[in-house]
Amino acid sequence: MASLLRSRVSVQTLNLSRQCLSALTERCQSTQQSYPKITTHYTVYPRDKDPRWKDIDFERFADEADVVIVGGGPAGLSAAIRLKQLANDQSKELRVCLVEKAAEIGAHTLSGACLEPHALEELFPDWKERGAPLKTPVKTDRFSFLTEKGRFNIPVLPGMPIYNHGNYIVRLGNVVRWLGEQAEELGVEIYPGYAASEVLYHEDGSVKGIATNDVGIAKDGSPKDMFERGMELHAKVTMFGEGCHGHLAKQLYNTLDLRKDCQPQTYGIGLKELWEIDPAKHDPGRVEHTVGWPFDKNTYAGTFLYHLGEDAPLVSVGMVVGLDYSNPYISPFKEFQRFKHHPSIEPIFRGGKRIGYGARALNEGGFQSLPKLTFPGGCLIGCSPGFMNVPKIKGTHNAMKSGMVAAESVFETIFSEDLVAKSPTIGLNPESYEENIRNSWVWTELKAVRNVRPSFNTPLGVYGGFLYTGIFYCLFRGKEPWTFKHGEPDNEKIKPANECKVIEYPKPDGEVSFDILTSVALTGTNHDHDEPIHLTLKDDHVPVDVNLTLYDGPEQRFCPAGVYEYVDTEDGQGKRLQINAQNCIHCKTCDIKDVTQNINWVCPQGGEGPAYNGM
DSSP: OHHHHTTTTTTTTTTTHHHHHHHHHHHHSSOOOOOOOOOOOTTSGGGGGOOGGGGOOOOOOOEEEEEEEEOOSSHHHHHHHHHHHHHHHOOOOOOEEEEESSSTTTTTOOOOOOOOOHHHHOTTTTTTTTTTTTOOOOOEEEEEEOOOOSSEEEOOTTTSTTTOTOOOOOOOHHHHHHHHHHHHHHTTTEEEEEEEEEEOOOOTTTTEEEEEEEEEEEETSOOEEEEEEEOOOEEEEEEEEOOOOHHHHHHHHHHTTTTTTSOOOOEEEEEEEEOOOOOGOOOOOOOOEEEEETTTTTOOOOEEEEEEEESSSEEEEEEETTTTOTTTTTHHHHHHHTTTSTTHHHHHHHTEEEEEEEEEEEEEOOGGOOOOOTTTTTTETTTTOOBBTTTTTTHOOOHHHHHHHHHHHHHHHHHHHHHHHHOHHHHOOOOOHHHHHHHSSHHHHHHHHTTTGGGSEEEEEEEHHHIIIIIIIIHHHHSSSSOOOOOOOOGGOOOOGSOOOOOOOOOOSSSSOHHHHHHGGTTTTTTTTTSOOSSSSTTTHHHIIIIIIHOOOOOHHHHHTTOOEEEEEETTEEEEEEEOOOGGGOHHHHHHHHHHOOOOEHHHHHOOOOOOOOO
């Protein structure tokens, strides 16, 4: 079997279906070649079977709240604020606790970002007087199709999804930090640096709350002298707002079968840099988007460039690449670096200074991919279930609104005497949230654009998407009677390496384009070097025996932080996978795009990961 794998023949030659690939993966586990142990995390190797843990006390301290919110992003904070607004207005006692895995509120937040203020205006009609950091109203919109050397401008008209007049260019991390301050003023208990690592359940199967992660575990999976058990937070309702592809939401989907009536989620990866440029080239309020080069027509991708109106001449530049691409040689990071050398783009950055970098996966499934939002004991909010409007390239306003709508339903549920009388000791189900979100402008907006993203999945690629958007969306405004499907999950779209063309990327020049490690250094990322790798593998053999052998190791290219490397074995006779977990910027791309779904991202210790400064 090992020699057969190393021949790198195509999947078609081996006559492999996806089921055959799964069988091949299982057979790889029985091959003679052995690899160094990579995964030591207790989610793969339970501690109750490890003699090193036999004398450890596993009792956890538990605390009670009315509502626990997981995630301190726009959705979680908006939900917390709305809950306390309602409680304070009605003189109700309501304890709301919010846990956030980042060391500070906003430290893991990354977005373009051009913010539509609709939800913020509903949450705080006086947001300007309160000093919300929305400093740059959009004044110029530009949309272009790029060729390798040229640029064709396309008019941006009112009613088009990317029409941005009335919106604000923001550094979303600063907006989130401000929301955190507003929440604390209202009485929300916020606990940054505490990573929710486990969903807790009542005996009847309803959600009871969450547990934070343990600390003081060595890299080999053994307890350190400083080992400390996490704590439990119990609640009547737990709201999950972890952002795209949250690791707890992923567990809920499986345990509670929340995705049985929706299509598979599809994703993109967004990469962003923050630059200080020559003031003579700065045009505050200018918004630019491009499609086309450096990608072919079958790769869904686009770029943004926003001029911020702050004390320094700052520009946000970024790229979003759909993770349904098929060529395993694509490197979104290197495509982004190449894009900045386009003749119409490069002059902006010459003489400037790059001061920030980051990346994050984002939901692109939209309306068709929304799961069931409520369940006994909790609900899903924000980008966790996926409320992003893809053609608008915006999700913050919908995430905030979903948190607010959910908060109103949760408040109603908690203070409903009939509901509490029926189930006083188990998790309450805020069922009205499902109906209320369907009656909100979020649902109307997402339904109207539901066919735009899947319209790119035709032989015409990007041109088919343009035709659909230009004809049907503009004519029918989303009222057409059909709904397109997304198809198979993103990881299943990738093709074997020998069916694809190797992509030769230019070397970075160190002025406009850069390498990955130089970029990661700007993220402020930090992890304890002596803790179990949180990028766990279900089987340590699969990366080399399947991913590398058949697909030439795409994880070493789709990761935007240089986490995955294939290096020579000590005997020089082959390759092994090396996981540089300290580099991880928590983007979740590996968990999504891994062709064999062998990678499972779990939470490292609280307070770790990137430390974005207003990204």
